[in-house]
Amino acid sequence: MALGDETEPQRAPSHRVVLDSYAFIKGWLVATSLWTGVLLIVVVAAYGVPAANEGSRSGYVWGLLGMKVLYSVGISLVVGAPLAWILAYLLRPVRNQSIHIAAFFAVPTLAFWGLGSVLGLGWQPLLLLPWATVGAAAAICRWAIRKDVPHRVAPLPLA
Numbered sequence: 001m002a003l004g005d006e007t008e009p010q011r012a013p014s015h016r017v018v019l020d021s022y023a024f025i026k027g028w029l030v031a032t033s034l035w036t037g038v039l040l041i042v043v044v045a046a047y048g049v050p051a052a053n054e055g056s057r058s059g060y061v062w063g064l065l066g067m068k069v070l071y072s073v074g075i076s077l078v079v080g081a082p083l084a085w086i087l088a089y090l091l092r093p094v095r096n097q098s099i100h101i102a103a104f105f106a107v108p109t110l111a112f113w114g115l116g117s118v119l120g121l122g123w124q125p126l127l128l129l130p131w132a133t134v135g136a137a138a139a140i141c142r143w144a145i146r147k148d149v150p151h152r153v154a155p156l157p158l159a
């Protein structure tokens with residue numbers, strides 16, 4: 001460095017919310033368990049209870065329960081996990097955990113509503129209610145890992 005050369009001013013390190021693998025897996029398990037549990041309760045209430053009250057054989061309910069478990073875990077892996085990873089990556093600069101929780105409610109709700117609408121369920125606003133179960137599970141999962149997600153200071157980029 002010669003006399004008179006301008007030096008680049010040092011930038012302050014940025015604070016980021018970093019989601020590590022432990023928090024991601026814990027959050028995915030919480031969200032998937034909640035959503036699967038709600039689906040199982042809905043199947044039992046909608047199909048199992050009426051079949052039991054009518055005295056008919058309700059063996060098909062076990063098949064529906066198994067199908068709902070596979071459906072919810074599969075959808076959670078294929079759509080939910082990548083969506084959560086992208087959302088967590090985009091929210092890194094935001095330090096307020098409440099904004100993270102609100103975003104984890106709104107984005108999955110709207111994404112699954114859009115996905116369901118494209119797959120033929122329709123664009124009715126009333127269908128936001130069932131898809132809000134996905135958003136609620138994601139928001140609860142984000143709340144559950146709020147202490148596992150530390151605020152880290154990002155290192156300064158090398159010149």
